[in-house]
Amino acid sequence: MKITILGAGTWGVALAALLSKNGCDVTVWSPIVCEIERLRATNTHQNLPGIQLPQNIIYTNDMEAACRDGEIVLFVVPSQFIRSTAEKAAAYIQNDAVIVNAAKGIEKGTFMTMTEVIADVLRTVRSGLQYSIAALSGPTHAEEVAAGLPTSIVAASEDEQISRKIAGLFANSCMRVYTNTDVKGVEISGALKNVIALAAGINRGMGFGDNSGAMLMTRGIAEITRLGLAMGCKRRTFMGLAGVGDLIVTCTSCHSRNNRCGELIGRGKSYEEAQAEIGMVVEGYHALEAAMGIAEKYAVELPITESVYSIIKCGEKPHDAMHRLMNRDIKSELDT
Ligand SMILES: NC(=O)c1ccc[n+]([C@@H]2O[C@H](COP(=O)([O-])OP(=O)(O)OC[C@H]3O[C@@H](n4cnc5c(N)ncnc54)[C@H](O)[C@@H]3O)[C@@H](O)[C@H]2O)c1
Incomplete structure (x- = not known):
């Protein structure tokens, strides 16, 4: 071949x-x-x-x-x-x-x-x-x-x-x-997990622990799934290798540029400084705007993605963004 x-x-x-x-x-x-x-x-x-x-x-x-x-x-x-x-x-x-x-x-x-x-x-x-x-x-x-x-x-x-x-x-x-x-589900998962990996990296860079890391990963796949379902994708795709599998590896691995870039931002660097230190394309950054646009189009809430957007694009302090995330209204885990 x-x-x-x-x-x-x-x-x-x-x-x-x-x-x-x-x-x-x-x-x-x-x-x-x-x-x-x-x-x-x-x-x-x-x-x-x-x-x-x-x-x-x-x-x-x-x-x-x-x-x-x-x-x-x-x-x-x-x-x-x-x-x-x-x-x-x-x-x-x-x-x-x-x-x-x-x-x-x-x-x-x-x-x-x-x-x-x-x-x-x-x-x-x-x-x-x-x-x-x-x-x-x-x-x-x-x-x-x-x-x-x-x-x-x-x-x-x-x-x-x-x-x-x-x-x-x-x-x-x-x-x-x-x-x-489910091609769209597979591709949406691959793009949006990079944003969640930025969040997981920021969390670690701020010195927060494994509990909040697990929260970001779990609620991260929940928000990717919510958006994917609104776009007509299949739920099981997000529970599979291209969904939760890729999210886990990207949020935890030293090989992930998104994760490393997030960590530098969590330690106080700007996105530009962090990207220059990584020296390679950080795709989560490029997916941010599209993710926010799709969320608006489908009227779906993406709180973690919004927080990363606010930190990277609007200069919000990571601690303030985390504070807002923690103080959101109480939700049932069973809601999509
Ligand atoms: N690296 C991984 O482990 C991995 C795993 C799965 C998927 N991916 C995906 O694969 C894609 C490529 O990732 P990578 O890690 O190989 O990136 P990379 O930064 O290592 O490589 C980018 C390559 O793209 C080419 N390139 C550079 N500028 C270009 C331009 N202007 N026009 C066309 N081509 C250009 C060059 O050959 C360059 O080496 C990304 O979308 C990434 O998400 C990467």
């Missing part, structure tokens, strides 16, 4: 290594010349220390060459670059390709999920193109996948045959793949 991977970051390269080991012919594209040169020259990635990548992966800056034979095209660039990358790739994607989105985010302004953004571009630029589309998401830190540690992930497509095809490609003794037909 010929695979095109768009994005040579930590996740794109970890997936390239996995698929190459599974016997696929893999080509990885990036717009960054020095990134491709370095991958070609060293077969290593700077964010995956100690990992030697398979020799037979092809690296290129040429989008046409990358997509020429791609039967499966994986989008693995940060979510804010998905639209521009789809616009670059659209002319070269093969008829009958299976497109897989592995980025986690919601587009500002349109509130589209990433598969919706890709479909939107293809509808405009390649209206006659035949293709299938899916999302790949779950509790999957690239560092652990690249190291071959046991991991599970969700392949989501409205067409069960397509999700099974993708599952077959990625599965091996280290990677267990579940399928789901």
Whole structure:
């Protein structure tokens, strides 16, 4: 199977290594010349220390060459670059390709999920193109996948045959793949858990403990579920790997940029200072505005997301935001 991977970051390269080991012919594209040169020259990635990548992966800056034979095209660039990358790739994607989105985010302004953004571009630029589309998401830190540690992930497509095809490609003794037909639920979970991870990080940075950490995670998945249900997604998706699974890993792991960024903010840094220290894209920040917009559109309350928005975008002190959260009206846990 010929695979095109768009994005040579930590996740794109970890997936390239996995698929190459599974016997696929893999080509990885990036717009960054020095990134491709370095991958070609060293077969290593700077964010995956100690990992030697398979020799037979092809690296290129040429989008046409990358997509020429791609039967499966994986989008693995940060979510804010998905639209521009789809616009670059659209002319070269093969008829009958299976497109897989592995980025986690919601587009500002349109509130589209990433598969919706890709479909939107293809509808405009390649209206006659035949293709299938899916999302790949779950509790999957690239560092652990690249190291071959046991991991599970969700392949989501409205067409069960397509999700099974993708599952077959990625599965091996280290990677267990579940399928789901609720694509929107899987993508909404992946985008919004990053905001809750910022909250969990802020909580730790302020010196609060495990009790409030557990509260934020539990009530975090409750608010993501509430929003997802209002959007027509399925409740069980939020209780699954792409929902609560990804939320747990992102809120607790040292590998999570959102979590680390939140911790720095909780210790008193501004978002800009924290982001500069992390040195990589913090997607929870980019999901904040869209999350607030969707919440308004569907008239759903997202108290934790609102608090993170207020801290990061409006400069509210984390302690004041936590105080407000603790003093909200009494609610039944059984309400959605
Ligand atoms: N890192 C993980 O463990 C992990 C796991 C699951 C999902 N994801 C998701 O995968 C996506 C990529 O994450 P990552 O960790 O690989 O990011 P990264 O920051 O490591 O890599 C980003 C890559 O995107 C490409 N890029 C940079 N600027 C670009 C531009 N202007 N246009 C197009 N491409 C550009 C480059 O190849 C760059 O290396 C994100 O949406 C993330 O949420 C990451």
